[in-house]
Amino acid sequence: MTDPDRYRRQVRLPGIGEEGQARLGRGTVLVAGCGALGTVAADLLCRAGVGTLVIVDRDLVESTNLQRQTLFTERDAERSTPKAEAARLRLAQANSTVRIRAFVDEIDSSTIESLAAGCDLVVDGLDNFETRYLLNDFAVSQGIPYLYGAGVATEGMSMPVLSRRGPGASARIRWSESESTPCLRCLFPTPPPAGTTPTCETAGVLGSVTMTVAAHQATQAIKLLVGDVAAVDRTLRSFDLWKNANRSLDIDGAMDPDCPCCVGARYEHLHAAPAPVRILCGRNAVQIRTGDGQVDLDPLADRFAGLGVFERVGTSLRGRLRDERSPDGSPVSLVVFADGRAIIEGGTDPDWALGVFDRIVGR
Ligand SMILES: [Zn+2]
Structure with missing residues (x-):
């Protein structure tokens, strides 16, 4: 206009x-x-x-x-x-x-x-x-x-x-x-x-x-x-x-x-090299970045279908992991972005988050 x-x-x-x-x-x-x-x-x-x-x-x-x-x-x-x-x-x-x-x-x-x-x-x-x-x-x-x-x-x-x-x-x-x-x-x-x-x-x-x-x-x-x-x-x-x-x-x-x-x-x-793991300020979440950038979300969506209810929103894939719990027993949600990042919500322990990432997404 x-x-x-x-x-x-x-x-x-x-x-x-x-x-x-x-x-x-x-x-x-x-x-x-x-x-x-x-x-x-x-x-x-x-x-x-x-x-x-x-x-x-x-x-x-x-x-x-x-x-x-x-x-x-x-x-x-x-x-x-x-x-x-x-x-x-x-x-x-x-x-x-x-x-x-x-x-x-x-x-x-x-x-x-x-x-x-x-x-x-x-x-x-x-x-x-x-x-x-x-x-x-x-x-x-x-x-x-x-x-x-x-x-x-x-x-x-x-x-x-x-x-x-x-x-x-x-x-x-x-x-x-x-x-x-x-x-x-x-x-x-x-x-x-x-x-x-x-x-x-x-x-x-x-x-x-x-x-x-x-x-x-x-x-x-x-x-x-x-x-x-x-x-x-x-x-x-x-x-x-x-x-x-x-x-x-x-x-x-x-x-x-x-x-x-x-x-x-x-x-x-x-x-400086980007930090691969970062605790997100005020989010009760940890962000993990894989080394090589872009991720194809379509095959991931097929794989995640058995792990919980996941949906594609824009350039991300997100959902709650049905059988996963954080160290304090909270439910765990996962968001994977096409740029290669993942956010694991439910706790702030980097080692725990990396473990979830390796098991569910894989590096
Ligand atoms: Zn100066």
């Missing part, structure tokens, strides 16, 4: 105008992770008329997502629709002129280059530091902006990374040395040890907190895409919506003169 009035209310803004709107329409944004942050950022950018959105998420919609992940419905949770696919369908209804590319996939060192190819900037919608370092390394190495964001309980924070290595040779978003910022590894040199930071599962999260973070990220994305880099909030902005606290940390002084990434150009997270 082409409607000349569609963007009238934002074209009226001096910072955007007709030219800015046209630039938005030529922009391509990678939304890395489509949960509480990614759904809101993707929705705002889609409605604003960004030309292409690349949405990547490895996970399935569950009922506990609906409190804050605004693109999903009860039907998505009942059907365990992959988040990326559910988001694509919903966004296409909101703005059919935006090109949406959705990938049900894990973002890791083996996938990031193909997933992010052609993207002008990266919006962080992730829930783990390991993958954030990967995005940070990728964005700095390519000379494209990376918009960090995080929210848990009633607190959130957001920060842009415009590497002091400068924009890449072919990058469309340009910034000057004085507009550059530290990178994520300047501020947080090592990831917090596993289990030491609160998660949405252990500490809870207020939906308005993640929406506020994502709205801040989307706003910086729009400024960058229209070319108003000087307007970008070059601070580590943090807030507690319950305590009515707002902080804006000047990050210029946080530039690490020895940063391996944005000074040394050593991008070790881009070269």
Whole structure:
């Protein structure tokens, strides 16, 4: 649907105008992770008329997502629709002129280059530091902006990374040395040890907190895409919506003169081998990735028919294993994706999950 009035209310803004709107329409944004942050950022950018959105998420919609992940419905949770696919369908209804590319996939060192190819900037919608370092390394190495964001309980924070290595040779978003910022590894040199930071599962999260973070990220994305880099909030902005606290940390002084990434150009997270087994944050589930990628789901569907009720949903095969129990006696569900991943639900013991995987799917 082409409607000349569609963007009238934002074209009226001096910072955007007709030219800015046209630039938005030529922009391509990678939304890395489509949960509480990614759904809101993707929705705002889609409605604003960004030309292409690349949405990547490895996970399935569950009922506990609906409190804050605004693109999903009860039907998505009942059907365990992959988040990326559910988001694509919903966004296409909101703005059919935006090109949406959705990938049900894990973002890791083996996938990031193909997933992010052609993207002008990266919006962080992730829930783990390991993958954030990967995005940070990728964005700095390519000379494209990376918009960090995080929210848990009633607190959130957001920060842009415009590497002091400068924009890449072919990058469309340009910034000057004085507009550059530290990178994520300047501020947080090592990831917090596993289990030491609160998660949405252990500490809870207020939906308005993640929406506020994502709205801040989307706003910086729009400024960058229209070319108003000087307007970008070059601070580590943090807030507690319950305590009515707002902080804006000047990050210029946080530039690490020895940063391996944005000074040394050593991008070790881009070269790290993807973890084959991963406990999924807040899911009571373990993800296992086989070595060689693509899996043909049709023969698996025939084989699984005797093990429980399985169905094909998009690029996945899923069902409950009738005779399987987790270490604590819970029922066990299995999802196998065409990209070679499997999610085993019902427990978080990696050895147990690997055992189930080897017996049922096989490596
Ligand atoms: Zn750095």
